Amino acid sequence: MALEVRELSKRFAGLVAVAAVSFTVRPGEILGVIGPNGSGKTTLLSMMAGLLPPTSGSVIWKGREIQALRPDIIAGLGVVKTFQNPQLFAELSVFDNVRVASHLALKRALGLRRGLELLGAARAVEKQLARRVSEVLALCNLDGAAGQLAGNLSYGEEKMLGIAMALMCEPELLLLDEPASGLGRDEIRNLEEVLVKLHAAGTTLCLVDHKIGFLRGLAHRVIALNHGEKIAEGAPESVLNDPAVVEAYLGTGHAHA
Amino acid sequence: MIAQALLWGVLYALPLFVRSDFLLTIFIFTFIYGILAVTFDLIFGFTGQLSMFHPAVFGVSAYMTYLLASQYKLPFWVATVPSALTAVVLAVVVGSICFKFRLKTFYFAVVTLAFAEMIRLVVMNWNSLTNGTLGLVVSGKPTIYWPGSGVVAIRGPIAWYYLTLACLSVTVLICARCLRAWMGRCFGAIRLNEDLARTLGINVFRYKLLAFAIGNALASFAGGLYGYYTGYIDPGYLGINQSMEILAMVLLGGQGTLLGPIVGSFVLTGLPHAIDLRAEIRAILYGAILIFTILAMPRGIVGTLGAWKARRGP
Amino acid sequence: MTQLVLGQVLNGAIIGAMYGIIALGITLTFGITGIVNFALGEFMMIGAYATYALAERGGLPYPVAVVPACLIAAAAGYLSNKAFFRFTRNNLVNGLLVSIGLISIFESASMLLWTATPVEMHFVLPGALRVGNIGLPKMKLVVFAVIVVVIVATYFGLARTWLGRAAFAYAQNPEAAMLMGVHTPRMETTVMLYSTGLAGLGGALYASLYSLEPAMGGVYVLKGMEAAILGGIGSLMGALWGGVILGVIEAVGSIFLPTAFRDAYGLAVLVAILLFRPSGLFGDE
DSSP states (O other): OOEEEEEEEEEETTEEEEEEEEEEEOTTOEEEEEOOTTSSHHHHHHHHTTSSOOSEEEEEETTEEOTTSOHHHHHHHTEEEOOSSOOOOTTSBHHHHHHHTTHHHHHHHHGGGGGGGGGTOOHHHHHHHHHHHHHHHHHTTOGGGTTSBGGGSOHHHHHHHHHHHHHHTOOSEEEEESTTTTOOHHHHHHHHHHHHHHHHTTOEEEEEOSOHHHHHHHOSEEEEEETTEEEEEESHHHHHHOHHHHHHHHOTTSOOO | OHHHHHHHHHHHHHHHHOOOHHHHHHHHHHHHHHHHHHHHHIIIIITOOOOOOHHHHHHHHHHHHHHHHHHTTOOHHHHHHHHHHHHHHHHHHHHHHHHHTTOOHHHHHHHHHHHHHHHHHHHHHOHHHHOGGGOEEOOOOOEEEETTTEEEEOOHHHHHHHHHHHHHHHHHHHHHHHHHSHHHHHHHHHHHOHHHHHHTTOOHHHHHHHHHHHHHHHHHHHHHHHHHHHSEEOGGGGSHHHHHHHHHHHHHHOTTOSSHHHHHHHHHHHHHHHSOSOHHHHHHHHHHHHHHHHHHOTTHHHHHHHHHHHHHOO | OHHHHHHHHHHHHHHHHHHHHHHHHHHHIIIIIOOOOTTHHHHHHHHHHHHHIIIIITOOOHHHHHHHHHHHHHHHHHHHHHHTGGGGTTOHHHHHHHHHHHHHHHHHHHHHHHOSSOBOOOOSSOOEEEETTEEEEHHHHHHHHHHHHHHHHHHHHHHHSHHHHHHHHHHHOHHHHHHTTOOHHHHHHHHHHHHHHHHHHHHHHHHTTSOBOTTHHHHHHHHHHHHHHHHOTTOHHHHHHHHHHHHHHHHHHHHHSOGGGHHHHHHHHHHHHHHHOTTTTTSOO
């Protein structure tokens, strides 16, 4: 299933954050979105996940327009986004954080019959979900920290927890907002492993980052933004060498003809 | 877990040891207010919504239960059902408005308070129905079917003790089941980080409304019990003082727990009577206890005990 | 008919000013120190009874009695803050509970001192001013004028002076304010002293018009809270406007609709405002 972004724009009282951006995320691919700070990458992603209403344009997923839908509905449709600054339930343990994220999985497994859980009649499904939580934690290398309070984690662990929670939602398309920022080299390698495994299992990924090196090895295609506009699109190497892109990052004078 | 079982065991066995009617009466009020406090905590301590609406359903159901029972010659229990349904309707209407507009904690409290006050004014002035500020005298007793004796009226401290304790137990059981299930996880998520909960697929509006509706529906039973036990209903049931009382019980006992509100209810119900002084002095002590507790034990009695136990290790 | 409406509007405005001075105390306290002082009505009660004691029992002329009354209320406010309120900064629920406790304490103490029987002061300024066919008691006009002057003076005092700017800096960011030389505990104390003193003044003025009883504070703190929210928490002039508007709504509502539901009219407007414009009429978005 493809996600299509069509002429998507966002203005904030005079400031144009995203200007008529159009592209498609092809099923099964890893799409990278690059651009210098302030180029509108996070705003774009937020609109795709329903966290921000666009000023104009539309986001189409599986044939229907989703830009005006609530975030929880969009998550239920298979599009899940992680946060650049990790959002957690600080007072809960790592395990419980991911357990909360199993809400969608429970809905899909039982539907309205999840009411049976109140009567203690859904034990099998509960156990199954608990197992899934452990699996996801192991995948993200957080199984050692499962009992710790989320508020006590290191920054790198917090980011992985954010990804673990997103994974628990069984996304078809995972939008990652600067997943590598603030991470050390080992942590980035770990992150890459997780994302590759995820992609191999069939999840489509759309990553935003301004670390070019990180995307270079991972992405199949890349689009570049600057000042809210799309300035390049294509294979990673061609986009990264595109004069317009180089200029955006390094300023005029560095672009080669 | 064991401590909890022990506590309930003691409570159920109490009348075997305690003969004092006075003491039993304190427990009866503790249990009735306990229902209010526990259900309030479901909405506030667990879901994070500071509701000032409890007195409204408490009072409305007190009136409704008695009026239906006396007008239509219904048994107490049958009359509590429409009252509970009314509580649900009120909660859904008020809750929908509040949650649709995404009111923040303080403003949610203010709006629920405003609605409760408006309902109180209606009750107070609907003289033909409620007898206004003069209140209603409740004649009659709840009846239950006791195998072997047939239909028995609840009369006397011991019967009331067990009746109210049973109602409290059922309330706690229902709340506990909700909290242990996926519902409870949603409530907690909403309390801790609403926006994150949304991105994980939780319909925040729906679950806030659910907590609000369940809490108010269960609280309505306390209204019927209180009216029949004290034998008198007046518009004061719907007053702001009730909200303050309930909030104080929950905070004193420990918010975010199911036992805390009951402990708080016991302390605040029993303490004024334990001090054999003038009413004004008792009130001053009451105020002092509130202030001391919230400043010295912000997590309440149960909360502080729990934290202390956790620190001592397994 | 217009006479009736006009008369009610004026009466409502005067009562509203009383709401406004409490609202100012609430908005100042919460806006600058982040403390929710729900017990402000008690300081009003203290000021009222102190005025009564000094003027009726002590024989002081009314205007002379007002000043020490305000100081007594402010002193009570200082003690309450020093002992309790300052620990509830930015904590709504704790502040609420401390307030409930203080209300219980102050009200009971007042009951012990004065009993529940209402007391009254003799007429301070008898006579009424005639405006057309409407008679407005002179004392009510004086009360109104005093309150408006005090609120406006507070506004200009905060907007134009160093103290005021410091207060706003503290409200935004206490740590940064502290680094810039604003003495933060003193700032908090000053605000508490002033707001409770204001409430005391409200009480002193109230005493000249109405009879007093220990529970009088309860209603006014609720109205004050309503007015503060209506005008927009944090807006000083909003406190006055919120109070006056609330008073007028209640008064005018009582003309066309049953008086028994007087309080409900203000509440209904409050709910509407909170739903569609939560920052209040004059608050910043």
